[in-house]
Each structure stands twice: as C-alpha cells, then as structure tokens.
Amino acid sequence: GSVAVEDQPDVSAVLSAYNQQGDPTMYEEYYSGLKHFIECSLDCHRAELSQLFYPLFVHMYLELVYNQHENEAKSFFEKFHGDQECYYQDDLRVLSSLTKKEHMKGNETMLDFRTSKFVLRISRDSYQLLKRHLQEKQNNQIWNIVQEHLYIDIFDGMPRSKQQIDAMVGSLAGEAKREANKSKVFFGLLKEPEIEVPLDDEDEEGENEEGKPKKKKPKKDSIGSKSKKQDPNAPPQNRIPLPELKDSDKLDKIMNMKETTKRVRLGPDCLPSICFYTFLNAYQGLTAVDVTDDSSLIAGGFADSTVRVWSVTPKKLRSVKQASDLSLIDKESDDVLERIMDEKTASELKILYGHSGPVYGASFSPDRLWATDHYQPLRIFAGHLADVNCTRFHPNSNYVATGSADRTVRLWDVLNGNCVRIFTGHKGPIHSLTFSPNGRFLATGATDGRVLLWDIGHGLMVGELKGHTDTVCSLRFSRDGEILASGSMDNTVRLWDAVKAFEDLETDDFTTATGHINLPENSQELLLGTYMTKSTPVVHLHFTRRNLVLAAGAYSPQ
C-alpha cells in the first residue's frame, strides 16, 4: 500500500489504498475469527485487544464497499455493527449510509478515517499476542489493515483495564498518541503588569464596610506575590508580543481589583447565587450569548444575523453624538467621556446588524487580544478532523484550546501553531471548554453530557463529572477557581466542587509515562447543586467579579 498522500489528502488517491483484492466472502470469516480469538484471550488482554474491533470493522467495511462488493458489505455490516461500542453509534450511522463506491467520494467522515491513522494504545504483551495469532492464522487481510491503517502505540507494562480504556477512547481517530502530549506547556500565569492602585480609595471603602480589612489583606498579599515571584510554569513574559495596556485597560484593571476585594469566597458551604437571564420570544433563534467581563452588558447572537446587546445595569447604552454636536464639547473637561454620549439614544437594548448568516459566536473582546491589523490569518491551527465548535484562550494568552466535532480537544501553541496537547475521552462533539483561573486545568463539556477535567501539565484526564443528561453548552470556573459551573441543554445549571476535584491527584511518574488513569467515581460527591430552569437550555454562564453567577438562555416552550 502506498500511503504517501498523508499530507495532501486527495480523495481518489486516499481511497485507492483500499484497492486490494481480497476474497470478499472471506471477510466475515476473518473478522469473526479474530473476534473469537480476542474473546477467548486472557482477561487482561481482552480489553485491550477489543479496541481493534471498531477500526477493523470500519476499514473492512470500507474496503468491501470500495471494491464494489455491495451485498457482502451489507451483510458484513448487519452482522457485526451490533458489537461495536455504543459511543460509535453516530459514526456507524454515517457509515451505514455509504453503500456504494460513489458515496465515499464526498464523505468527510470517511476521508478523516482514512487520512489519519486510527490510534490504539496497547501494551507490548497484548500486541505480541495479536501478532503471533495473525501470523499463525495467515490472516493477511487483517494484518494488512493493522499495518497500514492503524497506528498502534505500544507501551511497556501492565495492560490497561476496561475502565481505563473506556475513559480515553471515543474520539474519531482513536486515542491521542503519547508523544502528542509530551511537549512542555507553560501553563503558569503571566506576571500582572504593575499598576498604580489608588490605595486611598480602597482604604476608604475598607473602613466604610465592616469586615472588609480582614479580607483585603490576604488578597493584597496574593496579588503582590503574584507579581513579584515568577511562576515556574509560566512562559517567558515576552514569549508572544502583547500590546501595551491602554489607559482604559488600566482603569478596568483597577476596577477589577477593587471588585476583587469584595468577592465572595465560594466553597461547598458557600454556594454562589445564580441570576438567570431568559431570552423570551427568541423563537429558537438564539445561538450565542456573552457577557462582558465587568458584567454590565449581555449580548445575544441570533440566527437572523443580528446581535443584540442589553445593558443589565442601570446605565443605559448610548451612542456617541453627531460630529456637529461633538465639536461643541469642551475637550478639556473631566467628564468629556460622559459628554460625548447622546442621552437621547439611551436605551437598554441595541441591535447590531452586519452578519449575513446565523451568528454562532458572540464574544466581547477581552482586554488582551492581539494585533488585528493583518488581513491574513496569523496562524492556522491544522489538525482537527472535523469542525471546531469552541475555542478559548489560555489565561496567559500563549495557548488556545479548541473543542471539535471529532471528539477531541486540542491545545495549540499560539507562538508556532503546534498542537501541544490532544485530549481524547469524550464520546461526542465538544461544545464547551474553559480554563481554570490558575491556568493548569481545562474543563470540557460535550454532547455526551459529561464534563471532563484535564491537567494541562501532563496532559491527562483527571476527572469526570457525570450528571447532565444532554449537551453541556457552557462551563465556567469561579473567579478563584473553587467552583465549576456547568450549563446544559437539559435545562439545568450544576455546580461542582472544583477544589475537591483537583486535590490529591495521583500523578506519579508511572501514570504520566503510560497514561494510565484511574478516575474516582465521585461525581455525586462533587456535585454541589442542581438548578433546573423551567424550559430554558443554559447557553451561557458567567461569574461576575464578585462571584455571582449569571446564566443565560432562550426559553423554548415544549
């Protein structure tokens, strides 16, 4: 077989890899022979070798279809598709619609399957066992597929258990290779830029309210220490160019710090309040929501290409006055920013037009994003096998995480565009992700209703939060990272104990080296609260700077 087309997947060339003439009637026999062998093998090997079933099944079926053995393909599918793991059902359904050679041409899923080798992680012992069996039986058909279409990542040591395997598999192209997660990731936070905080203001406030000074002190120290001591895991300060802070940015930072002193300390005994913003009469048209960091504006993106921005504070939205009026304003006055606004246009809602298709993402730009003065994309992150549904920047701005319909999460280095982490384990397209405020952890939510927690440092799954019954659309950590809030299409907001989820993780060398993970079954202990809406999928979640949760969604009558 010639697989030299890996870089440029030309459809016909790719498919021609299937152009082998095996006896189509023997395929079922081959497969069931292997099945028999695996099912009769020792328990410890069986789980590992069972991983072979799905990729072999797919490739054998595609070979049959490609070589136009339609009837054999159909009967092969009928006979064995029931054996496959339930999380492959969606792919199998697509597969079942491919019954002719022509169908294969335009089908992306199958192209993905073909162009990227399916990755299996198998212990050396199990692999030897398989190899010996296939060679003994002269089962060349299967051996060829294993050789050409699969990537077997062999590791030394104990074979993994069924649970360990199940936790990691499920993505479109198998697990991530171990090497993929080897590179170093600077997940630490950057030094905060020095900003002169007008201390006198704060002191006044502190005196006004009782109990404030107590809270403020540790806070101040932590801020101070952060800026003094360099986080060992942090990237060099100037690894990627960051724009200078503007005055308004500084003002915002100061506001942020002030708010921080009033922040509620959350914990299992002190749950946040949730304020829910319901979009009424949205007629299923709401597609995206975002809230500004200072929680003053809420924006909704709609299928009719509009973006509507609401002010949720008493301050109304105003537009700048006409040029003729502006010229009359005294530019030296202190409240010039106030004066340029036109009171007559004040309203709580503004509608922005401009898109020509459904708006699928709405995001208020955070204070640090980079240069947008290029017309070309600065960086193309290539690697996902299917659509990317969600992206988020790492708090230190050096990385960007993407969640995709290929059921993987990838972390990309902004500097050079390399994929530095691949996280597999979700059984459905990823629809939400969020970084913990300390930058070390990543939480992802998918259509399978599970929230998975990842440690970016060693690239392993460290937790699984089960509870949601439908797509998890929104995830957010509280400002200090104690609580993880998740919102879902099942109309619930759930709060999880993030501190407990991340404490005493076992991260010994063996685990890190082999990727063996043992997840505790503690979702119920971590779940701090479930809050049901009447019939509103929770599309967006937001923690205000004082740790109040804002949730949003469109009411959808049943």
Added chain:
Amino acid sequence: MAEEKKLKLSNTVLPSESMKVVAESMGIAQIQEETCQLLTDEDALKFMHMGKRQKLTTSDIDYALKLKNVEPLYGFHAQEFIPFRFASGGGRELYFYEEKEVDLSDIINTPLPRVPLDVCLKAHWLSIEGCQPAIPENPPPAPKEQQKAEATEPLKSAKPGQEEDGPLKGKGQGATQADGKGKEKKAPPLLEGAPLRLKPRSIHELSVEQQLYYKEITEACVGSCEAKRAEALQSIATDPGLYQMLPRFSTFISEGVRVNVVQNNLALLIYLMRMVKALMDNPTLYLEKYVHELIPAVMTCIVSRQLCLRPDVDNHWALRDFAARLVAQICKHFSTTTNNIQSRITKTFTKSWVDEKTPWTTRYGSIAGLAELGHDVIKTLILPRLQQEGERIRSVLDGPVLSNIDRIGADHVQSLLLKHCAPVLAKLRLPPDNQDAYRAEFGSLGPLLCSHVVKARAQAALQAQQVNRTTLTITQPRPTLTLSQAPQPGPRTPGLLKVPGSIALPVQTLVSARAAAPPQPSPPPTKFIVMSSSSSASSTQQVLSLSTSAPGSGSTTTSPVTTTVPSVQPIVKLVSTATTAPPSTAPSGPGSVQKYIVVSLPPTGEGKGGPTSHPSPAPPTSSSPSPLGGSALCGGKQEAGDSPPPAPGTPKANGSQPPSSGSPQPAP
C-alpha cells in the same frame, strides 16, 4: 414535483434509503419527520447543535446542503410544519399549498394581527446562595411526577439526582442551611450504599415567606373580600411551589369543614370547597397524599344533613352540587385499583340513599354525588331506583303538608333526578318517547322524565347544528369512569354527618343568583356565562344554577331573576323555563330552547323589581362572613378544633341571602 427533483440532485449527499422514504411516503407532512430521522446528516445536526436547539429544523438541512454546495430545498421555510399537501390522480402527482379562497373584504375588515413579540431579556434568581427560590420563573420544587411517585410508591427510592436535590430544596432557613449542608451533602452516598433507604421526611419547615404567604392566602380565602378571595384562589390554582404547604392547606380545609359544619356556616363551607377546587386545579400539585383528609371534608359538604342555619332559605343545594363534582373529580384523578376510592365512595352514597330514614338533604347529596360520577353510574345505580324514589317524592309533594322542609327537599331531589337522568335516558332509549311507557317503567316520575328527555334530545340536535357558535363553555370535568362493581367491605364513611337540625321556617322562594361553577356566597360581581354548545351533559349544567327557583310559583317564575338584577355590570344570565314549570306547560316553546340569555339591563328600566329582595347589591358587610370568621377558622385549625370559633351570630348567613329574607317575591 419540484422537491422530488431537488432531492434526486442531492443523491450523493442523502442516503438512498431516505430517498426511498421520500418517494414512498404519501403526505409531505410525514416526510418532515421521516427525513429528519433518516437524514441524520451530520452537518444538519451540527447546525442544530451550534444553534443551541433541541430540534432539527428544515433550515438546518438547508444550511447543511448549502455547505456542501448543493442547492437547498426551496419552499421549506416553516419551522414547525410543512404547508404542502399532496394529491394524486390520473397517474399524476401534485404538491400544492393548501390555500383557501379568501374574501378580500374579510381581510380588510379584520383587525391587524398582533405583531410578533420582540426578543426581550428577563432576569430572575435561579438560585440564591445555593437554594432555588420557589418563584413562578423556576420549576416547581418537586415536580408533579415526583410527588406522584412519592405518594404512590413511597418505598421506591428516589433517584440519586433527586435525592441530591432534596436538601437543597428544603430551603428557607438561610442560617441553619449553611451549617447543615455539609452533613446533608454526605448523606446520600452513605444511604446509597445501604440496603435500606430511609423515606425522606415529609414534613417541611416553611420559610418565613411561606408562612406569611400561607397566612395571607388562608385569610383571604375565608375572608369577606371577594376580590381578594378570587386572587387567593387564583394563586392556589396556579402557583408552583405550593407543594410544601400542602399538608397545611389540607389540615386547614378538613378542620375548617369539621368546625363549620357544626356551626352550620354555609359560607365558610363554600369557601373551603372552593379552596379544594383550586388545589385540585393546580397543575403542579399532586394531592394523592392528602386525599384521605380531603375526601371526608368534601363528602361532609355533600351529604351532611344540615349545612346552613336556615335550610329552607339558604341555597345549600348548590354547595352539595359543587362538592359532588369535586368528589367526582377526585375519583377521576386518584381512584386506582388499589385504593378503590370510587367504589368506596359509591358505596357510601348508595348506602345513605337506600336507607329509608335518610333525610331529604342527605338524600339529595347522595344522589348528586352518584350522578356526578358519570353516566355509567347513573345507568346502573340511579335509573333502577327511579320508580321507588318517585313514589317517595310524590308522597311528600302530593300528600298532606307535614313539613315545608321536606317538601323543598323532595322537590329538589326530583329536579335533580330529572336533570341527571334525562340526558342518560336520551342516549339509552330510542326516540319515540311515550309518556305511558315512561310511566310504566319509572312510575310517577315517568311523565316528567319523558318531557325532559324530549327536551334533551331537541337540545342535543340544536347543539349539533350550531357547534361552532360557542360563547363560552362552563367547563366542568365530567368524569366518565366505568364503575368498578367489586364489593369493598368497609367503605370509608365520613364521620361528621351527625348534625342536629332545627327546622322551622316559613316557605321562602329562593332566588338563586349563583354561577354554575363555584357557588358564590356574595353574588354581584359574578358574570353569568352561558354556553350555547357543548356535550349533551351541559343541559344538566344550566339547570344547576337556576333549578332552585320557586317550587311554588309555577309558571310565573321565568322572569324574576332577570328583573331583579339592577347591577351595573354586564350580566349574562340563563333562565330556565322548563325546570320548574308543570309538565303540561313545559314543552311549549316552539324550538323548545329552554334557556334565555339576558344581558345586563340598565338599572333604571328594571328598578321596579325592588331592591329589597334582589340579591345583587352588595350585602351588608356584617352579613357576609367577617374577618373574624376567617381568623376563627385559623384558630380552629391550629388548636385542632378545641375551641370552636366564637360568634355564632356574626357569620350568620351566607352572603347570597337577601338581607331581608322575609320579603315577598316580586311578581312581574
């Protein structure tokens, strides 16, 4: 046809199986579903997910097709339905829009439709420091299914998720909550491992707000202000989150009935029954756990020998009718093969009816209770006893006047029987209605029955003609249950029926001005709404509010009700000519339409009716149940009836009673 072609173009995208379905299915309307299922085009699903929707729409498919450079399916813009219809004939197939011909003038004359509402943003508290407040914006704390599961299968453990919610829902005590939460959090997993699950505590502590709410609501329900009462009942009937207060409401009602039956306080009994009705109507509540308290209370209001101070004057019949409907509703909702509520209730009613010594009031209640249980019960239990009962009625009506009370009672029983039996007979028997045949079968009631059946038939025919010309229907759940005849030993009898009655008052014509659905003691603001079409059962309904008029006044009773209402408010009234008219004159109307609808007559024109006798102007506040009555009731509830409410004179009569009860009936 065009669509078919389009689909064929997209052959490479859509699986051929779905193509077949498209080709084979007859109506496009079904294809929508079918294709959506079979398509499972991953791209369309992607659009759905990215659109944060739970439903795949046609536009999703359009977008997906566009993405693949395939021309989308034009014409499928509707979100919820497909406007195309399919027709074939002569070997040709046609898809078309189903469009009716419209008259241009119609369009011009009709007012503009409402502009679709714009998107708006509404904020509410989903959770406050971990507790979900019970406000209308949030789902009810315990969904009805869960309440039902708890009530019917108490041993079956709740799902872990719900268990987890439990402590969070036991909200309200902000301070204590925080302390207890840590412990409560750990409890479920422990219990989970244990083989034995503890039943969750069913007593809820009420938050301060809930206590205030409860106090306000109960006071308004039994207070003197009708507007407040309506508001309170509305709240009971619609608010979610009353679940936790249910035990209190239930006790309030049962104790209230207990105390007020002894006091013969008709008004309060009516108020309490309206509370039961409101609780039953609340879609978020499941009352099964409290039925054992409510049924005796309601039954008492049906069959109690005396419910008011002046049985000859007060319209306690309406209360009995209303409570009978409530019991029927309870049966319909909660009767199962295990609790046998319906058969036990049926037995209770039958027993008291069959008893020779049963007074007419109880007799009336028993029959009403049975009749409300549905046609089958009427057929099997009431019709066979018609002859016997007819004799009994005749002996009172025709015989020497022993007691006016008995006379009134017998008359009411008679009209009740006629009202309920006529529609059933109209269905059972074939049209030629012969007076003699009826007499032979049903004895002395026969001729009357015959004329009623004739009318019922005519009315049914009339309704069939004008089905769509409804003004408004007085909706009333009418159970059509099959009676389970399995004999149940030991029916539960309400034990509150022994009420000493004192009967000595002159004959008084009753002018009942009550709406059909809830009997209202304070009448004037009520609108009387009359339905013009409904099931045949409706005919019985109309009699309900008006059958109470004038046993003695004969044919002149047709109009007094209308003339005595000088209310300013628009009042639509139903007057029945037939119920009280002697049999000979009754079926006189040519169309035999037995109801008139009278819409608010200006007070000047009808002033002669005499304000003294008409019921509508607001009765003096002293005569309507005072707040004292309400608070007394509360007291009765809290102290479990140790001290019966004071002031026997204060809530002396129900508000509907004319202030001067002895005044003569105005004769037009």
